[in-house]
Amino acid sequence: MLQPKLKSKVRCTDLDIGEVTRVVLDPLSHEISHIVVSMNGSGERQVAMGHVQDVTDDAVQLRTRSADILSLPPFKREDYVTTHEVEISHLEDNIHVTPGEVLVPLPDLEKDVKRRTFFMNFTHVIGFLIGLPIAYPILRFLMQPMYADFDNQWLKVGNVSKIKQEDVGVQFKYKKAVKEVYMPVYEIEKNVWILRATPELLERVYQGKDSEFRDARGKAIWTNKKEVPYIAFSGKCPHLGCGFKWxxxxxxxxxxxxxxxxxxxxxxxxxxxxxxxxxLDALPIKVSAGGEVEIIDMEFKAGTKSQIRIV
Ligand code: FES
Known part of the structure; x- marks a missing residue:
């Protein structure tokens, strides 16, 4: 029997149903195993050579009724590769059709990509779940510093005897030990501005209410009492964090x-x-009977209207 040619008419026992648009090659036998028939506007069907009764120069005669061919599932191009897409040019020696129109079935391994991807992802999920109990304590340990509470320790900064005049800003310098993540502890020099305020200034600052400081969870840290005449301001300008002067x-x-x-x-x-x-950012302040000043060192984000604590 001749080999089916592209564009050959395809005839069923009852009527012409379309023409051959592609042929499918069996890569093992190097024989045409199917023809792909374009069904006169009803899509394409893949018809096994077993249906072919005869092949002439310009037609393929099937031994089947058109309704049976129409009931075949639509041809799925994605299940095949052409001779252009894979290195199978030797197969074209066996047949006489245009290269590129010869299809070979996609290997099953390739066809099942979705299912394999699912199993691969499934394996990853299982691996992740098995590894989680081991990794969790390590991750928690490593990430601990990121979620550590702010350090609300009181720091001694000097004695109020340094302040000679009311309502005048006096700079107090102090050292603070800093521990950054996994670096060794080191010290930085910081400063705070402290005033001994007149009752008028206290009234302006407190407006009759004590000033409360709370942590991120809302727990009270300290209250600056409105009648205590000492006020402390962070040494960083709330605009962009520069140091300012009196x-x-x-x-x-x-x-x-x-x-x-x-x-x-x-x-x-x-x-x-x-x-x-x-x-300016006011800080918690307390002054001992001997005049020793302690503050809680807090820093707030620069450039924002509201206070957002960062240290
Ligand atoms: S005005 Fe103080 S940092 Fe800009």
Whole structure:
């Protein structure tokens, strides 16, 4: 029997059903195992050579009724590769059709990619679940510093005897031990501004209410009492974190002045001028009977209107 050719008419026992658009080659026998028939507008069907009764130069005669061919499942191109896609040019020696129109079945291993991917992912999930109890304590240990609570230790910064005048900012320097993740502990020098406030300034700062400090979980850390005349401000400007000074301003009198972008604050920390988005950051402060000052060192995000604690 001749080999079916592309574009040959395909005839069933009752009528012509279309034409051959591709042929499928058996890679083992090197014989055509199927023809693909374009069904005159009803899609393509893959018809086994067993249905073929005769092949002439321009037609393929089937021994089947058209309804039986139509009832075959639609041809699935994705289950095949062409001779262009894989190195099987030797197969074309055996047949006489246009290269590229000859299909060979995709190996089952390739065809089952979705199922294999599922099993691969499934294996990964199982591996992850088995490894989780081992990895969890290690991960928790490594990530612990990221979720550690803020250090609310009291730090001694000096004695109030250093303050000679009321409502005047005095800088106190102190050292703080810093422990960053897995680095060894080291010390940094920091500063805080402290004032002995007159009752008028206290009233402006506290507006009749004590000032409470709470941690991220809402637990009270400390309360600055409105009648205690000492006020402490973080040494970092809330604009972008520069250090500021207590300076004489030609029209505003004595103020806190930040040289970086010229933010100006009054003795109570309120912004008088410049780009600062909020008042100076007041800190928890306590003063012992002997005048020793302790503060809790807190740092807040720069550039934000509200206070967001970062240290
Ligand atoms: S950092 Fe102080 S004004 Fe910009």
């Amino acid at each position: 300076r004489q301003h030609k029209t505003l009198g004595q103020v806190f002045l930040c040289p970086c972008h010229l933010s100006i604050y009054d003795a109570g920390g309120k912004v008088l001028d410049g780009p600062a988005p909020r008042s």
